[in-house]
Each structure stands twice: as structure tokens, then as C-alpha cells.
Amino acid sequence: MLYHSTRSREQLCGSKEAILKGLCADGGLYVSDDMLKTSLDMKALMEKSYEEIVLEVFRVLLDDYTEEELQYCVQRAYRGKFETEDLTPVTPIGDSWLLELYHGPTSAFKDMALCMLPQLMSKALKDEEVMILTATSGDTGKAALSGFQDAEKIGITVFYPYQKVSDIQYLQMATAEGGNVHVAAVRGNFDDCQTGVKKIFAAKTGEFKNKYQVALSSANSINVGRLVPQIIYYIEAYKQLVRRGVISFGEKIDFVVPTGNFGDILAGFYAKLLGLPVGRLVVASNENKVLTDFFRTGVYDKNREFVKTISPSMDILVSSNLERMLFYACGCDCDYVAGLMKDLNEKGRFEVSPDVLKYLQDVFDCGYATNEESKQAIAGAYREDHRLIDPHTACGYKVAKERGAAAPAVILSTASPFKFAKDAYESIFGVLEGNAPDGFAYMDALSERTGEKIPEALASLKTKEIRHKDVVEIAEMAAFAESCISG
Numbered sequence: 001m002l003y004h005s006t007r008s009r010e011q012l013c014g015s016k017e018a019i020l021k022g023l024c025a026d027g028g029l030y031v032s033d034d035m036l037k038t039s040l041d042m043k044a045l046m047e048k049s050y051e052e053i054v055l056e057v058f059r060v061l062l063d064d065y066t067e068e069e070l071q072y073c074v075q076r077a078y079r080g081k082f083e084t085e086d087l088t089p090v091t092p093i094g095d096s097w098l099l100e101l102y103h104g105p106t107s108a109f110k111d112m113a114l115c116m117l118p119q120l121m122s123k124a125l126k127d128e129e130v131m132i133l134t135a136t137s138g139d140t141g142k143a144a145l146s147g148f149q150d151a152e153k154i155g156i157t158v159f160y161p162y163q164k165v166s167d168i169q170y171l172q173m174a175t176a177e178g179g180n181v182h183v184a185a186v187r188g189n190f191d192d193c194q195t196g197v198k199k200i201f202a203a204k205t206g207e208f209k210n211k212y213q214v215a216l217s218s219a220n221s222i223n224v225g226r227l228v229p230q231i232i233y234y235i236e237a238y239k240q241l242v243r244r245g246v247i248s249f250g251e252k253i254d255f256v257v258p259t260g261n262f263g264d265i266l267a268g269f270y271a272k273l274l275g276l277p278v279g280r281l282v283v284a285s286n287e288n289k290v291l292t293d294f295f296r297t298g299v300y301d302k303n304r305e306f307v308k309t310i311s312p313s314m315d316i317l318v319s320s321n322l323e324r325m326l327f328y329a330c331g332c333d334c335d336y337v338a339g340l341m342k343d344l345n346e347k348g349r350f351e352v353s354p355d356v357l358k359y360l361q362d363v364f365d366c367g368y369a370t371n372e373e374s375k376q377a378i379a380g381a382y383r384e385d386h387r388l389i390d391p392h393t394a395c396g397y398k399v400a401k402e403r404g405a406a407a408p409a410v411i412l413s414t415a416s417p418f419k420f421a422k423d424a425y426e427s428i429f430g431v432l433e434g435n436a437p438d439g440f441a442y443m444d445a446l447s448e449r450t451g452e453k454i455p456e457a458l459a460s461l462k463t464k465e466i467r468h469k470d471v472v473e474i475a476e477m478a479a480f481a482e483s484c485i486s487g
């Protein structure tokens with residue numbers, strides 16, 4: 001498998017290099033033309049365990065790793081870190097299904113990829129050292145900090161938008177342990193953090209390498225090493241439904257995916273390319289519905305008000321991984337993608353051709369939930385379907401309901417409701433009485449009223465020490481990163 005930039009084929013590399021670099025030198029994302037020529041024997045995968053499916057997918061897509069290296073990665077990634085026996089259980093909700101992706105160490109779906117990425121990176125490294133730079137809208141931060149904690153030869157620096165993450169997300173990051181982890185809050189929104197990190201990569205990579213012999217890399221959802229592990233749970237969900245006789249092998253099923261940066265749903269597209277019988281992939285957005293508008297009209301326009309919602313991990317106006325989808329949708333034409341990205345950079349908008357739009361509309365369906373609709377969806381899921389869901393999953397639930405009972409789907413459930421306990425609680429039961437109840441009071445109340453158990457990783461946050469207190473301006477991000485590398 002050879003990887004190259006979405007914007008040019010000038011430099012080809014294997015998956016190890018793509019994983020170490022994260023982002024291509026020209027600003028594009030790593031893709032592989034071979035993806036279109038590759039398929040897996042999906043029927044045979046229905047008989048395999050989660051870890052065996054990981055291995056089968058990796059052997060094909062990450063084929064420059066040795067068998068021993070892949071075995072090492074798989075054994076270290078998930079064992080002993082999940083609260084359920086099945087890593088990703090599929091459970092009923094109304095006429096549809098929830099694919100529960102939140103039973104890992106930080107109670108959100110980012111764990112599925114971020115337990116694996118550090119293993120893949122450490123096996124790709126030779127003698128060099130690496131600093132991971134990550135911008136997070138909340139969940140990635142802690143999942144990355146947890147995944148990379150005390151990794152050998154790898155440090156990690158996480159930037160998150162100051163006062164724009166939940167109480168609990170804040171505590172998860174501020175209490176992160178490990179000698180190699182650094183955290184700063186940035187006075188700006190998530191897009192500012194993401195743009196700031198991209199600028200550091202563009203301006204500082206050479207300088208840091210010369211001065212400190214440290215390479216920069218990313219753990220963002222643009223990394224091939226995050227995308228590929230996310231393919232597995234689509235196959236796993238399908239397997240569970242086949243095994244239970246809900247569908248027979250070969251029958252297509254739709255997946256509804258709460259979407260922000262477009263990484264999760266792109267992995268669903270990769271699963272489809274590899275031969276999984278996927279029907280529609282449904283992009284579910286929140287009130288920042290730039291993707292809904294794009295899939296309906298072919299015009300991507302980020303020139304709009306940024307809305308702060310109760311699903312902060314989807315508060316995104318530039319969905320980075322969409323670039324990869326554009327690459328496949330236009331017949332792998334790098335120049336075409338480069339042109340669109342130039343428009344996005346210069347004008348904040350681009351428009352795809354009718355052919356590309358048609359391709360996209362055949363693969364994807366879309367919808368969104370306003371903030372108010374997300375709250376109603378949480379209440380509705382609880383009252384009608386007796387399921388407690390988080391505000392991100394609620395966007396998927398709302399969009400799935402809208403499509404109707406004739407289109408049963410697997411809704412990807414991306415976070416534990418206890419991670420967003422205040423919004424979940426208030427949506428169902430109204431405001432909690434008491435003197436300024438904090439995130440923990442809401443967790444306890446939510447658990448008491450619903451009878452559901454608080455995940456251990458969240459319950460234990462209460463007693464942990466605050467270790468990271470830095471708040472920086474956008475313009476200070478590079479200096480902060482340098483201090484982490486030099487220190």
C-alpha cells in the first residue's frame with residue numbers, strides 16, 4: 001500500500017511514514033489509490049474476534065508492519081482498558097441499534113483509535129524522538145493524553161479551547177498524568193486551536209528537528225493511524241447483527257454517524273470500500289451544519305456564525321477529513337482537490353462539480369439537530385426508548401428518527417452520557433436544585449434517577465490532582481510547544 005497526499009502524487013510512502021508524519025508536507029492528507037483496488041473477505045470476518053478483525057484489516061492497509069509488530073500493537077491496545085467484555089457492544093434503541101463506542105478509558109469513541117495509534121507509532125519509530133501536537137474540541141485531548149501517557153520516545157502536547165469544553169472534559173485534561181504530557185488552554189475556539197497547530201507544523205517542523213532532534217507529529221483524526229482502527233467497529237457491528245440473526249450476511253445496513261471532523265464516518269466509507277455491505281452513511285451534524293448544507297448543495301461554506309452547542313466535539317466549521325472523501329469522490333484527482341482546498345483557504349468556501357456531488361449523495365445521506373432538538377432527542381430517547389444517550393449521539397438519534405422506521409440503522413454512540421451529565425440530566429429532568437451543582441453532582445443525580453452506572457474513569461476524576469494550568473493566546477501556541485520540547 002502506497003500513501004501520498006490528497007493534493008499531489010509526488011511523494012509516495014508506506015503506512016509507517018504516513019503514521020509518523022500525520023500530515024503531508026504540502027498540507028494535504030495521506031490517502032492511497034490502492035484503497036480502491038483492495039477488498040477483504042467480509043464473510044470470513046464474521047467468524048472472527050474483534051482483535052482478529054483488527055489484524056486482518058491492518059495486514060492489508062498497514063502492510064509495511066511485520067506480523068510480530070502488528071501482534072504487539074493489537075495485544076497492547078485494548079486489553080484490560082475497557083469496562084465491557086465486548087469492546088463495542090451493539091444494543092437496541094427503538095427500531096434501530098446503538099453501537100456503543102464509549103466503554104474505553106476516557107468514555108468516548110476517540111479511545112477506539114487512540115488506544116491503538118501510540119502502539120503503531122512506537123513500532124514505526126527507529127531512533128528518532130517525536131512530539132505529538134494535538135488540537136482538541138474536548139474528547140480527543142484526554143483520549144490522546146491517556147493513549148500516549150509514558151509512551152517511549154514520544155511526548156504529547158494538547159491544545160484545547162479555553163472555557164469551551166465541559167467541566168468533566170476540563171478535569172480529564174487538567175489532571176492528565178505522565179512525565180511526557182503537556183496541556184494548554186487557548187483563548188479561542190476549536191478551529192483556532194486546529195489552525196494554530198497546522199501553522200506550527202508548517203513553520204516549525206524543520207527548526208525543531210535541527211534544534212532539538214525532535215520530529216513533530218499529530219494524533220488528530222487526520223492521522224492514518226487513527227482512521228484505520230476506526231474501520232474495525234463498523235465490521236464488528238455488522239458481525240454482531242449477523243450473529244444475532246437481525247440481518248443475514250450480504251444485507252445492507254445504514255450507519256448514522258454524529259459527525260464533526262469527518263473521521264468517524266470516513267472510516268465507515270473505508271469499510272464500505274473494503275467490501276462491507278453498507279447501505280447509506282448518514283452524516284448527522286449539530287447546529288454547525290456546514291456538512292448538511294454541503295451534502296445538499298455541493299457548496300461548502302465556512303463563512304457563518306460558529307455556534308456553541310451542547311455537543312462541543314462536533315462544533316467544527318472545517319471538517320478536515322472531508323478532504324479525503326473529496327479525493328475519492330472526484331476519481332482521485334489531486335489537482336482538483338488542491339484547487340478546492342485553495343478556495344477554502346482563500347475564500348472560506350468551495351463548490352464541487354455536479355458529478356462529484358452525485359457521487360457523494362449516492363454514498364451519504366445527511367441531517368442535523370439544532371441545540372433544542374438535541375435536548376428533545378435526549379428526552380425522547382429516554383422516555384420512549386428507555387435509553388440514556390449523550391448530546392452527540394442525540395444528533396444521530398434525531399436524524400435517524402427523521403428518516404423513519406422503514407430505515408432501521410446503526411447509530412454510532414460516541415460518548416457516555418455521564419461525560420455530558422449536566423446537559424443529559426437537564427434535557428430529561430430539568431434543572432438540578434442546589435447551590436451551583438457541578439459536573440459531579442449532575443453525574444450522581446443522573447445515575448440516581450436513571451439507575452445507570454457512572455463509568456469508573458469518570459467517577460475517579462473527583463479526587464485527582466490538577467496538574468496543568470497554562471492558558472495561552474493563539475499567538476503563543478508555538479512558543480508553548482517549543483517549551484514542551486526543550487523542557
Ligand SMILES: *Cc1c(COP(=O)(O)O)cnc(C)c1O
Binds near residue numbers: 108139264314393415
Ligand atoms: C470527535 C467526536 C465526534 C465527531 O467525530 P469526527 O470523527 O470528528 O467526525 C462525535 N462525538 C463525540 C463524542 C466525539 O468526541
